[in-house]
Amino acid sequence: MAEQLDRQQVEHVADLAKLAFTDAELDKFTPQLEEIIDLFKELEEVDTTGVEPMSTPTTEVNVMREDVAVKSSDQERQALLDNAPETANGLIKVPAIIDESEDGEE
Template identity: 65%
Template sequence: MTTENNITKKGVEHVATLAKLKFNDEQLEKFTDQIEDIIDLVDTLNEVDTTNVEPTFNVTDQLNRMREDVAVRSNDKEALLANAPETENGFIRVPAILDESGEA
């Protein structure tokens, strides 16, 4: 089952614009070629006869291992603060990400 690939540089550019990405002509050409290669590979996989192949949903026979949901005290404040690079007034001090005006 072969489908005709209609992947164009303009189409890739449109999708990039929707994703708020900007690429130069060289990058658009490269991505267009790569997408065509991926679709060709999928077309090749679609040609494989899987009529008598049972679908695989999990590659192992393991099932989910559940445990009882029990709340336990895992970190005490002193131990947590002892591992922090900087602390101030009982809190972990981190670098500011906003300036005084509130702008990033």
């Protein structure tokens, strides 16, 4: 078993990931996170001597198309904006992911 995690540690990890959980969810996720950590500890015990590292389990190679900008029609643009949860000035509005304020408040 992993060293005992407490709710404050799970809350801290959630905060770093910009996630908010209820008390009930924290009670549920804390033992689940401990189990996940236990699985990683179990993997660390596997003897991998002589096993060559691999970067991919297959020989498949990504086939990428050329990245070319294409002018959208006004109808296509409006259809995209109509599906966005929030827009402003003809653009899709997204929440800030980096808080640059000094006090942590937005």
